[in-house]
Amino acid sequence: MATATDTTTAHPRWRRLYRAVADYLAAAPGTHILLLILAVTTLVLRGVDAPTTTRILRHQSTNLFQMSRDAPRVLVLSAFLLDNGRLLMQAAMFTLILAPVERWIGTYRWLATFAAGHIGATLATTVGIWLQVREGAGRGLVYPVDVGVSYGVAAVAGVLVYRLRRPLALAWLALVVLDIGRAVVATGTFTDWGHLVAFGIGLAMGPLVRPDRRDRRHVLALLGAGFLASAAACGVLLVTVPDRDIAVPESGTTVEATVVGRPPDCGTGCRTVIVRYAVPAADGEQASPGPSSGPAASPGQTAAGRRIVDGVLLLPQQTLTQRGERVLAVADPATPGRLRPLRPPQRVSPDSLFGAMAAAGSVTGAALLLLARRSPRAATPPDRSG
Numbered sequence: 001m002a003t004a005t006d007t008t009t010a011h012p013r014w015r016r017l018y019r020a021v022a023d024y025l026a027a028a029p030g031t032h033i034l035l036l037i038l039a040v041t042t043l044v045l046r047g048v049d050a051p052t053t054t055r056i057l058r059h060q061s062t063n064l065f066q067m068s069r070d071a072p073r074v075l076v077l078s079a080f081l082l083d084n085g086r087l088l089m090q091a092a093m094f095t096l097i098l099a100p101v102e103r104w105i106g107t108y109r110w111l112a113t114f115a116a117g118h119i120g121a122t123l124a125t126t127v128g129i130w131l132q133v134r135e136g137a138g139r140g141l142v143y144p145v146d147v148g149v150s151y152g153v154a155a156v157a158g159v160l161v162y163r164l165r166r167p168l169a170l171a172w173l174a175l176v177v178l179d180i181g182r183a184v185v186a187t188g189t190f191t192d193w194g195h196l197v198a199f200g201i202g203l204a205m206g207p208l209v210r211p212d213r214r215d216r217r218h219v220l221a222l223l224g225a226g227f228l229a230s231a232a233a234c235g236v237l238l239v240t241v242p243d244r245d246i247a248v249p250e251s252g253t254t255v256e257a258t259v260v261g262r263p264p265d266c267g268t269g270c271r272t273v274i275v276r277y278a279v280p281a282a283d284g285e286q287a288s289p290g291p292s293s294g295p296a297a298s299p300g301q302t303a304a305g306r307r308i309v310d311g312v313l314l315l316p317q318q319t320l321t322q323r324g325e326r327v328l329a330v331a332d333p334a335t336p337g338r339l340r341p342l343r344p345p346q347r348v349s350p351d352s353l354f355g356a357m358a359a360a361g362s363v364t365g366a367a368l369l370l371l372a373r374r375s376p377r378a379a380t381p382p383d384r385s386g
Contacts, residue, residue, distance in 0.1 A: 027099075027102075027103045028098070028099040028100075028102040028103050028107075028110075029102075029107060030098075030102055030107045030110055030111055030114075031094050031098040031099045031102050031110075032094075032099075034079075034080075034094070034098075034149070035090065035091060035094045037080050038080065038081075038082055038087070038090060038149070039087055041080055041081050041082070042081075042082050042085045042087055045057075045081075045085065046085065051332075051335060054145065056081075057081060057083060057145045057147055058143065058144075058145050060073075060074055060077045060078055060081055060147060061074060061078060061144065061145050061146045061147050062074050062075060062078045062122045062126070062146050062147070063129075063141075063142065063143055063144050063145075063146050064126060064129050064130060064133065064141065064142050064143075064348055064350065065142050065143045065348050067122075067126050067350060067353055068348050068349065068350035068353055071353055071356075075118070075119055075122060078122075078146070078147040078148070079118055079147075079148075079149055079152065081147040081148070082147065082148055082149075083145055083146075083147050083148055090149070093153055094153075097153055097156055097157050097160060098110070098114075098153065098156050100160065100163065101113070101156050101159050101160050101163060104163050104210075104211065105159065105209050105210060105211055106211070109209040109211075110156065110209075112205075112209065113152075113155050113156055113159055113202060113205050113209055114149075114152035114153075114155060114156055115152070116155060116201050116205060117151050117152045117153075117154055117155020117156070117158075117198035117199075117201045117202055118149070118151045118152040118155070118198070120151075120155075120197065120198065120201045121151040121154070121155075121194040121195070121197040121198035121201065122151060122194065123357055124193075124194065124197045125190040125191070125193060125194040125197070126350070126353070127234070127237070127354065128190055128193065129141045129142075129190055130350055130354075131237075131241070133348075134241065141190070142348060146191070150191075150194075150195060150198075151194055151195065151197075151198040152198070154176075154180070154195045154198035154199045154202065155198045155199065155201050155202035155205070156202060157172075157176050157199060157202060158176075158198075158199045158200070158201065158202020158203040158204075158205070158206060159202045159203075159205060159206045159209060159210075160172060160202075161173050161202075161203065161206060162206040162207070162210050163210075176199060177199075180192070180195045180196050180199055181196075183195065184196055204222075204223065204226070205223075207219045208220070208223065216372075216375060217372050217375045217376070218372075220368050220369070220371050220372035220375060221368075221369060221372040223365075223368050224364075224365045224366070224367075224368030224369035224371075224372060225365065225369070226365070227361045227362075227364045227365030227368060228361065228362060228365035228366070228369075230357075230361045230365075231357070231358045231359070231360075231361030231362040231365060232358075234354045234355070234357045234358035234361065235358045237354060238351055238354055238355060238358070253330065253331045254328060254329070254330055254342055255277045255278070255328075255329055255330075255331050256277065256326055256327075256328060257275035257276060257277035257311070257313065257326065257327055257328075257329050257339065258275060258276050258277070258324065258325070258326050259273050259274075259275055259321050259322065259323055259324065259325045259326075259327065260273075260274045260275060260276050260310065260323065261273070261274055261323055262274065263312070271314055271315045271316075271319070272312060272313070272314050272315070273312075273313050273315060273321055274310055274311070274312060274313075275310070275311055275312075275313045275327070275329065275339065276308060276309070276310050276311075277308075277309065277311060277329070277331070277339075278306040278307065278308055278309075279306065279307055279309055279331070280306060280307070309337075310337075311329075311331070311337050311338065311339045312337060312338050312339065313327070313329050313338075313339045313340070313341065314338075314340065314341075315341060316341055319341075327341070327342075328341075328342040329341055329342055330342055
């Protein structure tokens with residue numbers, strides 16, 4: 001039978017444990033809130049099918065297509081999604097990198113560093129992808145899945161160099177440079193280069209955000225000059241590189257389908273039609289001569305190495321079709337039996353994005369230079385030679 005003394009002894013232990021955990025979480029709220037959001041979104045995406053997950057991630061990705069359409073939205077939302085969904089690895093990185101830096105420099109400076117790395121590296125890689133795709137190379141770079149917090153983590157890792165003491169700081173710097181450099185040399189993707197850019201941004205922001213900084217005048221002037229140089233580079237690109245729109249490739253196989261009719265339960269306003277189209281015949285199927293060679297043949301028949309199948313097509317709004325009409329549609333292997341209309345070529349022209357980058361860089365650079373001019377100079381130590 002538990003006595004009153006045992007109960008009163010157990011309660012303070014739980015209170016101390018609760019207080020210790022609460023103090024630990026409160027010391028780095030931004031890190032743990034972001035980790036919680038990533039855990040929730042990752043678990044939600046695990047509960048849906050793979051095609052839906054891919055569509056969600058691709059729609060919120062910071063790829064060239066989405067950046068040219070709605071850059072502010074994807075820049076924010078992409079930081080709350082994970083492509084690989086490795087929560088344990090993310091939790092380890094957050095605990096070892098993000099949390100110590102946030103406790104050192106504060107939540108606001110931590111957030112500014114994370115945002116600078118995430119946005120700066122994304123914009124830098126977008127410029128590189130834009131230049132390559134304009135030259136006709138790497139059309140698959142237009143619409144990939146590119147989400148995650150790795151750019152922000154790399155920037156915070158650059159600030160961590162200033163937090164550690166000299167031997168550990170040099171070891172940490174060498175470890176991060178070796179890891180990022182190995183990826184750049186081995187694969188050299190734009191994501192790898194983005195990590196390198198983000199880490200450089202963190203190293204540049206370290207002297208500015210550290211709480212024990214002494215003279216920030218030169219740091220502000222250097223950052224202001226860097227923003228102005230980046231804005232000038234964007235302006236030069238827009239003026240010197242000839243304009244060339246980029247067509248986004250369709251994912252799937254384009255087929256010519258014949259409208260057969262509407263589903264029996266399709267009422268007024270229904271935009272779904274049944275279509276009949278030809279797909280490559282499976283191994284062992286023999287082509288049958290005669291009327292089965294046309295697209296309006298009966299389903300299941302084969303002709304010239306192709307098999308006739310029925311599918312469901314959801315028409316765009318305000319689209320009228322009639323029985324026997326032929327339409328172009330896209331058959332996606334991920335959703336057999338369901339087709340989507342062939343969309344016109346989507347054009348990617350990110351000139352407005354880079355124009356906005358040039359304007360924002362100019363304003364930010366000018367503001368930093370003005371702030372540097374108004375900042376007091378560092379105190380000169382007194383001369384003790386006399």
